[in-house]
Amino acid sequence: MATRMSPARRRYTLRLAAGMTAYLITLFLAVTFLRHGNLTGPLAWLLALLPGLSVASVFWAFGRLLVEEDDEYQRMLLVRQSLIATGFTLTIATLWGFLEMFGLVPRVEVFYLVLLWFFGLGIGSCFNGGVGRCGREREEA
């Protein structure tokens, strides 16, 4: 059965789309003016920060979703999902950090951790789904 999206989820989806659109636009501008242009000074700093701030807006949107979601069970699932994502990201970062320190793996840019966290959200979602389908679930008659 299809599940209706809650108003909080709808707002989150809109905020996510806005954040990702801002990211694409600011990344394009930053690459154009900083990598291929000769922009320097405070404007260069601002332009270099904008793509990162756009991505950070997604974390803000996720935080707002946790605050605005009225359904407490859905809220619990979201908290669990984000904890799994955070645990996954920190574990990989720690392991990679030691491997990197001993010269066994190449250096990786820190912002890739964000991608890992989003991947971790996917793992958390699968975990939530798996728990939902486990033995005790009984569908309505």
Add this chain to the structure above:
Amino acid sequence: MNNRLKALRAERGWSQSDLAERLGISRQSVNAIETGRYDPSLPLAFRIADVFGQPIEMIFLREDAGK
């Protein structure tokens, strides 16, 4: 914690979606409570009790009830 949600729903001929709509939560949440995968907070338990017009202790039962 055990509960009588399914039986109370059946008495009234409500589906999980009907109950979810009355409570203002998702059907998935009703299913999680009904199957014991999630214990509701006190405010939600009171809302459930209000919807069925019964005291909380008639709907939610201790795990060791009846032993």
